[in-house]
Amino acid sequence: MRYGVFSDVHGNLEALKAVLGHFESEGVDAHLCCGDLVGYGPDPEACLGLIRSLKGLSVVGGNHDLAVAGRMDLEWFNPYARTAAIWTRAHLSRQALDFLEGLPLRVETSDWTMVHGSPRKPPEEYLLSPAQFQDCRSYVKAWPLFMGHSHMPLAFRSSAAGTDVVFLGDREESAAMEGGVPAPAAFNPGSVGQPRDHDPRASCGVYDTKTRVFRIARLSYDYRLVQGKIREAGLPEYLALRLEYGQ
Numbered sequence: 456m457r458y459g460v461f462s463d464v465h466g467n468l469e470a471l472k473a474v475l476g477h478f479e480s481e482g483v484d485a486h487l488c489c490g491d492l493v494g495y496g497p498d499p500e501a502c503l504g505l506i507r508s509l510k511g512l513s514v515v516g517g518n519h520d521l522a523v524a525g526r527m528d529l530e531w532f533n534p535y536a537r538t539a540a541i542w543t544r545a546h547l548s549r550q551a552l553d554f555l556e557g558l559p560l561r562v563e564t565s566d567w568t569m570v571h572g573s574p575r576k577p578p579e580e581y582l583l584s585p586a587q588f589q590d591c592r593s594y595v596k597a598w599p600l601f602m603g604h605s606h607m608p609l610a611f612r613s614s615a616a617g618t619d620v621v622f623l624g625d626r627e628e629s630a631a632m633e634g635g636v637p638a639p640a641a642f643n644p645g646s647v648g649q650p651r652d653h654d655p656r657a658s659c660g661v662y663d664t665k666t667r668v669f670r671i672a673r674l675s676y677d678y679r680l681v682q683g684k685i686r687e688a689g690l691p692e693y694l695a696l697r698l699e700y701g702q
């Protein structure tokens with residue numbers, strides 16, 4: 456089974472199309488979306504439509520999805536995120552808002568677990584350090600764990616030798632077995648619509664359950680077109696600029 460894993464689309468339709476084109480050329484069997492489908496970007500409705508049509512889709516809600524749906528207080532957001540969440544809510548259909556309202560915070564199967572941020576506090580906590588990963592291990596039943604939220608392509612691995620975190624960039628990493636069972640590992644595919652690792656290309660991953668390899672792909676897209684749409688929509692200028700710098 457090969458999964459197309461993606462996260463943090465944030466209403467960026469051009470970046471999403473690049474990623475879905477990659478998944479199609481890879482012939483993935485199913486899709487895992489780790490949340491933050493909307494917020495920041497100018498095409499929330501179109502992105503939701505595309506994501507909902509994907510085959511074998513499993514999806515969790517991110518903090519932006521919850522805020523737009525009225526499930527999380529906007530007080531926690533910085534001014535850019537708050538402005539964008541209010542704009543997004545006003546530009547979504549009732550059907551789209553209902554979909555966001557119904558999103559689960561965690562999806563667990565016998566083969567993997569998926570959350571937006573961390574398994575301990577799914578929509579809010581950023582999983583960034585080895586110590587934090589080790590501390591969160593008891594909240595996961597089936598490895599690997601897939602998550603997003605930090606907008607950084609990362610791999611976490613834990614074994615008897617210790618715990619480490621690897622910045623993936625555009626590389627691959629594998630999930631190890633230990634004593635015949637999957638060793639604790641977590642993969643973050645980075646962000647489709649607003650990468651923050653100083654690489655403006657859209658980020659996503661493909662996970663193969665046979666080889667247990669998670670491979671990141673970085674895809675160029677027309678971010679200038681998205682910048683134009685952000686400005687036309689009257690969203691904050693910073694949201695347009697950061698796409699160019701990948702931050």
Ligand SMILES: [Fe+2]
Binds near residue numbers: 465517606
């Ligand atoms: Fe996000």
